[in-house]
Amino acid sequence: MPPAVQQPPQPPSARKAGEAVPSVDTFDHIVDDYQRRLYGFALRMTGNREDAEEIVQDAFVRAYRALGKMSLEQRSELRLQPWLYTITLNVTRNRLRSKRPANVALDALADPDALLRESNEGPPRPETIVEQNAEVALVEKALLQLPMHLRAAATLRFIEGRSHPEIAEILHQPIGTVKSHVHRAVRILRRILGPQIGRIAPEGAPLHALS
């Protein structure tokens, strides 16, 4: 068998052809283009609509200020999307840290069952997210029980649909760390949510009959 050909790494071109170099003068467009995405991310990270909106506003202000201090060269090399995710995550972290100094989930890393025990008093409540059905509420709640670094990895991977290298860039972590965090997050979620979550049962079939 011939050795598997790996995709050549894409050159990390900062922008598509014809796309403008980000600047404070085009900032309104940047806000239009990214506000929805960043809001979704902040909402999953905090579980609270008001927090998410404030985080997004704060993140854009920081981005605006930072852009104003960059040279043309720095701005033309800037990869806008991961950079904006990183800023949003930093704002989220600061905010959550100041809101609740004791993060119950941190100690639970080595012991996923601790998360289950904590689940009734878990930190941010997804109460403001519209509950579409019971399973959505369960999944939202479980995600919020993850320690923040695992929640960030899982949110970026599965909800934001980012690749491992992109997540590594956003979190400033090695790819190996990202992979292991994503995996740990999924394992903990599986412990919290049980084996049946997300598996669509055919009409009338008992869940355990699935394989």
Added chain:
Amino acid sequence: MRCREVDELWDEVRGACTASVKEAVTAHLEACPPCQQLYEEYEGIAYSLESLPQPAPSCDLAKKVVEHIASIRRKDRATPIVLTSVQTPIGKLYVGFKESRIAYVGVDTGEPFEGVRSRIEVRLRRPVVSGEAPLWLRQTLDQFFTTWRVDDTVVDIEDLTPFEQAALRAAAMIPPGEVRSYSWVASQIGRPRAARAVGQVMARNPLALLFPCHRVVDSQGDLHNYGYGLEMKARLLKLEGYRG
């Protein structure tokens, strides 16, 4: 391939992994029902995350952000630099300050105030108005002419480019009474080949004295050049205690 390895490869197999890894994992799964079960459960988790609803922000979020940015923009542009004249041990200086930080220092060479004012406006891209020297400014300068050092928190180089800021900060690390070369500054900021560009930054230094471009000399130790003349450069260094 062992179960543990297969477990850890789950997310990779879904995305970018080599065909050979994919094949090995598939082969393992076919022969190992527990791993197959685990993969299905992981898939269930991934699926339930992927299919979470994606609520939209309130419809005026973008508008709020854009308005907020616009108000910052107005405020930033409007903050003027107040330009004043101060008598010091080395003669009269023009000093510009913005809020409570010094943003401009130049020797009064007899150039009319209006000429200096409009030059600074262009250089720092900010309105410049005339005003009185507040107490903190006099005290800061008094202290500077005693210690030949200035606290980082009372100077403002925000309007300069990152390269200019880095070069000036590096120059500020040269102790009073000592000199370093342009290439020393260049290598301090990780741009060892940019000695010439450093020279240009020093020539355009809007905070003369406080950011001590007078302590930067050429590689032979010659004073080389100074915006206010070589005589002034030599005088400043002598006052600081330079014995070169």
